[in-house]
Amino acid sequence: MPNIPLTWLGEHVELPAGLTAEQLAVDLVRVGLEEEEVHGAAVTGPLVVVRVLSLVKEPQKNGKVINWCQVDAGAHNTLDDDGRPTVPRGIVCGAHNFVEGDLVVAALPGTVLPGPFPIAARKTYGHVSDGMICSTSELGLGEGGDGIIVLDPAVHAGVEPGDDAIALLGLGEEVLEINVTPDRGYCFSMRGVAREYSHSTGARFTDPGLPSGSLPGATADGFEVVVEDDAPVHGVAGCDRFVTRVVRGVDASAASPAWMQRRLTQAGMRPISLAVDATNYVMLDLGQPLHAYDLSTLVAPVVVRRATTGERLVTLDGTDRALDTGDLLITDSAGGRGARVLGLAGVMGGAETEVSYSTTDVLVEAAHFDPISVARTARRHRLPSEAAKRFERGVDPRLAAVAAQRVVDLLVEHGGGTADPAVSDLDAVPERPVVEMALTEPARLVGVDYTRDQVVGTLEQIGCTVVEQGATGTLLVTVPTWRPDLTGAAELVEEVARLVGYDQIPSVLPVAPAGSGLTRGQRARRSVARGLAEHGLAEVLSYPFVGQAQLDELGLPADDERRTMLSLVNPISAEKGQMRSSLLVTLLDTARRNVARGRSDLALFELGLVTLPVAGAPAAPALPVGQRPSDEQLAAVAAAVPAQPRHVAGVLAGSLELPGWWGTGRAADWTDALAAVRLVAERAGAEIVVSSTSDRAPWHPGRCAEVRLTDGTVVGHAGELHPKVVEQLALPARTVAFEVDLDALVSAAPTEPRQAGLVSTFPLAKEDLALVVDAGVPAQDVFDAVRDGAGDLLEDLRLFDVFTGEQVGEGKKSLAFSLRLRAQDRTLTAQDTVAVREAAVASAAARVGAELRA
Template sequence: MPYVVTEWLGEHTELPEGLTAEQLAADLVRVGLEEEAIHGTDVTGPVVVGRVVAMSPEPQKNGKTINWCQVDVGEHNAVEGAGTDDERRVPRGIVCGAHNFVVGDEVVVALPGAVLPGPFPIASRKTYGHVSDGMICSARELGLGQDHEGIIVLEKHGFSAELGHDLTPGSDAIALLGLGQKVLEINVTPDRGYCFSYRGVAREFSHSTGARFTDPGLPGALDAPLPSPTPDGFPVEVSDDAPVYGQVGCDRFVTRIVRGIDPAAVSPQWMQRRLTLSGMRPISLPVDVSNYVMLDLGQPTHCYDLATVEAPIVVRRARPGEHLVTLDDVDRALDPEDLLITASPGLADGDEGTHVLGLAGVMGGASTEVTASTTDVLVEAAHFDPVTIARAARRHKLASEASKRFERGVDPQLAPVAAQRVVDLLVRYGGGTADPAVSDLDRTTAPAPILFPVAEAERLTGVAYAPERVGELLALIGCGVENAGEPGVLRVVPPTWRPDLGAPADLVEEVARLDGYDNIDSVLPSAPGGTGLTSAQRGRRAVARALADAGFTEVLTYPFVADAQLDALLVGADDPRRGAVRLLNPLSDEQNAMRTSLLVTLLQAVRRNVGRGLTDVAVVEQGLVTRPGDGPLVAPSLPGGTRPTPEQLAALADALPHQPRHVAGVLAGEHVPTGWWGGGRRADWADAVEAVRLVAGTLRVPVVVAAGPDERPWHPGRCARVTLADGTLVGHAGELHPQVVENLDLPARTVAFELDLDVLLAAAPAEPVEATPVSAFPAAKEDVALVVDDTVPAADVHAAVAQGAGELLEDLRLFDVFTGPQVGEGRKSLAFSLRLRAADRTLTAEDIAGVREGVVAAAAEAVGATLRA
């Protein structure tokens, strides 16, 4: 995130006297720039530069090794023999536990009397058998960062006498490190890339406070008029006839040349201090100047050693097999979508002479790097396609300061101004001479105007802005505003530094932001009239409530699965559930397919819960499964920037795989808990079947439950197949296969069910539920025990009894199943409890006897049942 140094910001906008970092953060947050952190704290001296002149490692009993150091701190050295003829100054003895420095290194020393962040006062104290007369400091101890593993070695942190730093022992380290200032780090949203510069932040500070703002990105802000392009400018070609992302990779490229730079010239102290406070390490004058202009204006520039560059420069896409060693000394294999800066187009066949200078907008190449012997510099300032740069930076995992700005959008009119700023600074501080040759390849286009209905601002925010106020605020951010020729409509041309402004809603956001979000009242919008929930939505919610009332806990699992999960469920290789949709860019390489069954992911959730000690589990999930079908899925390529036609949307929908909604549940362990009232009961297949009946009953859909086929992951003899009355498959319920239970480390005899909820919802009656009148007459109870072959399903006998009982039947339950010699070999007795009631009278003995006879007759005819004696 960008850093804001108050002193630097004050060059572009008026700042109030005594402005603190905290107040600056409050001013910027009003216009949408949030505070990320405030770096740097007050440090009081003496904190000085020290040179290590001796050090002795001393192992300790606790296993730690400390260094007993002698540190030269100049005029702050200790005094020996005070008041005698032999009085002299000697290095201070300091105990240090770090080991990342050696004798001769310049370090930062806090002397007794200094106060470091915390606050942490420094004093002479006895430790490890020595009197430590100060402290050698790490970055964290000084409030400069979180690194506390090693102390600051100034040379390794970019400070050296060659760069103009005063590293004399005893010199002030507070001024050297800029410890007297606080630096504000701000969070910039991706659509406001112009705020990755002091130019942009100063503009926003002006919007927030009304302070005067001077735009440093205008040609008039330069010391001299901006030179015009000349015919002898360094030649540049852009060869990108087939842009990858719909935009030409480069539409502006400015080059300037500075000759005769003193290789020994160093960046001025003020520039080095500002770069350091902004989180960048000073390197050399050309590099520092380029970085400084980028931070100041927001336009990345690049300096090449002119001696290593052949004309012309060619901007093009990479070719297969090309490589580039970037400035970080990494050899990178280039992708055909990468945009390159190259020199000399080479021969017609093979381009043997091509020289890749850098990865456009991301990082330069090592072969043209400015070195300590460079005297002539070629300055580049260009404008690149944001998408091209963003993709390249992510492809190579190379998020440079330049790419962060280009991918968010850089002002295309900044390039010549930034190049001139770099030239001016190199001439001023490097003793160079600006070459009069100027090249400016400019193919940029003006921002498209937006027709903006003024009333749109009130419609979207609820605030009645005056038309004059709207125009004033839009002009404030740099827009060109004029009447569009029709009442209440403005023609607004966004400024070149705001590529995020492309629609009326974007302009409304700017009006609301600058007028103040506090002026927008918090009003709960009224809900528009509608038809309410659909019947499918009501059905799904009713099922969820019914299962929750029955003791199930609803969960939500991710729909991504691995082949190993299907293996654990014993799903065969030719099973249709193996034909899953594969993801090209999965979150996990192992789970790269979409689930074809809810149980695949639901059982993994049960496994995790059981593994954490929850042995009694009853969970349920409603969710989509993906069934690709037989044909290939080819999605059409839709145009960008316009709404697709109905035909294109229909073609896109046709390319989607079938995604039915399922409901699945798993029960493991005790379904009825054990307690003081007695023993509990483990969940079994009947509980899974009962859950199926609950779901179907909630939706008022009659289902047929019959013995299921041998299908995994179900137990071959304890699985039920659930269908509609017409035979349409709804799902399965029952006990899981023992091998599946073992594979997933589940409790023995875990049961489950899975139903196609869409099938049930489609079969649900559309008419509303009609309440059944409550009879005021008493009920009569009758029990009937029927003997049938043990191969006859109990459901068939139940249906026959219900049919035979007729309209007087109010409730029917199976309460006993008996087998034994009393009923005969291969036979079983099913005992049913009937509750009978009439709506208009009290039932007589004759009525009850008639029902009993009807039940026996119907059962005999349907399933061959006989009345048990």
């Protein structure tokens, strides 16, 4: 994020006296530049310049060598017997990049360094260290290399021991760090921030990026540059502007001026050398990234092209990189036209042609590169350089010549060089786009009645040229070169809203349109979730990503349809790279995690989508970018999307009713899973039929119920999990589970509301019935037979007991039913109840071979 020193900003825009970083943050947030942090005075107390008078190296037992230094701190020296500051201070220092006579920076007792880290006199290594000699990192100036700060006498002429180092290093000035959104890359410069401050406050702004008449034009003998981009990204060439300037006779060993070094450190960059510092300073000031080459290492012409397979480059950070054919390169003709790679365009230069202390002639490059090419290269090589940050957000293509001239001026002034009159300027920048916008468009989109003067004035304020189309109310807006983000009418409307003021937009609560409320499916899903929660189950949510190994744990056969799953192109985890086809897979994983963490009594449920692809189904076509797909293409995409029904699943393990003083409790069993399924069906409004099934993983064979609709469609299963699955997942013994297709239940439910029956005022008659059937006969079949035989007088039927034993015979079981009978028009007689009982017994005998238990 950009750091904004107030004194630097004040060179471009008029700032009021006494402006603080806090007030600047308030002014900038008004136009959308948010405050990240205010860096106040980094150091307080006596931080001073000292001269090293003597230096004694003392080896220690731990192998470390320290320096016992006597330093001259001027007026801050130790007082003699007469109270005069003449006695040098003694300081212990572990750095070794300085010698006797050097001017260094020392924090004397009472200084507080960033951290906070207070400095006091203390005994160490057998001496009393009366302060600390400081490095750049200790002063909060960034990682400025190895060792402490040694002041260059040529840069800091006139500095004497005892002088205040806080002012010298700019540590007393407030710096505002701001957050810049990706669409406003021009604010990665003092020029851009100053412009926005002017928009916010009306302060007078002087644009330092405008070309002047004194700029030299291109000459025939300029350093030749050629663009050969045979593989442009999205049809746009990788480079449309490339300016080169030459400065000869530069003293490469010359240090950057102190003010430049101070500003670079305030901005978070480390001063390196005059040529590098000058390009970095201009980049921070104007927003145009630049690069300096050692001219003696170059062979004309410079060729901008894409990389070829197998090419490599050692970048300035010392890394040897394999280049991609999508990388845009800067090359020269050493070994053949465009044969040698000099750098990654817009990202980082190469080590072979960098400026060194032996450099005398410097080639300055200022270019404009395609944002998408730069962004992809920076991410591909993981090089988020300062240049790449700006290019990928958009750089003013008309800024290159101005920025190059600024660097030339700095090298001439501070490096003793001479500007070569040869100039090259390859300029293929397209004309600025013209956006057509209705004068009423801001009012339509924002809801504020902006006047004509507000709309046109705002657009002209940001640098647009506005032409009104007579009485049509249409504006033809030519956007400025420094705003590549303004591509349509909506972006222009946003600028009007932003600069007129977001606070001018009233907060209006929209009126909710009349509607039918929740859909039938939404009501059913909410009712099911509420019913299961009231039944004692806790709802959970799990990620829908699974792998084949999880299906193996559940014992699914190789030909099971649930093994056909949709694979993800870019999964979060390689082990879980497919979309679940069964909700129970992820729910059981959640149950296992809870049990592993000590929660062995579980009652969980989940509502979620499953993905059911069809093997061999056609893949979705690739859709075009930048235009609406055709109806046929959209239909093909829709056809390729697999079915994603909503299921509901549950797991019950351990004790369903906990033991205590109230009783022994009760463990969850298969009846609880089946009861939960019946509850789901009841809340969904669907009728189901339950029957046993022999084999359905992951359930126990013979202890699994199949859930069907009345038309025979299978919609789910419930029962006890297979012992091997329970063991594999480390779940409590005899864990039970269920899973049903909730969408199928909702679809099967009648759409018409149920008609309530008449409530009889006549008394209830009760009758109990015990029937003996073969042990293999499902209780549901007996229940259905009794219900159908009882007829219209039956109001309620319940199974209240199942008994097996010697009394009913081997291979038999007794099912006891409670019948509640009532008539709408009379009180039932004993003959009526006997007739119902006999009819029910006869029906059960005929359909399932039942006998009345004696």
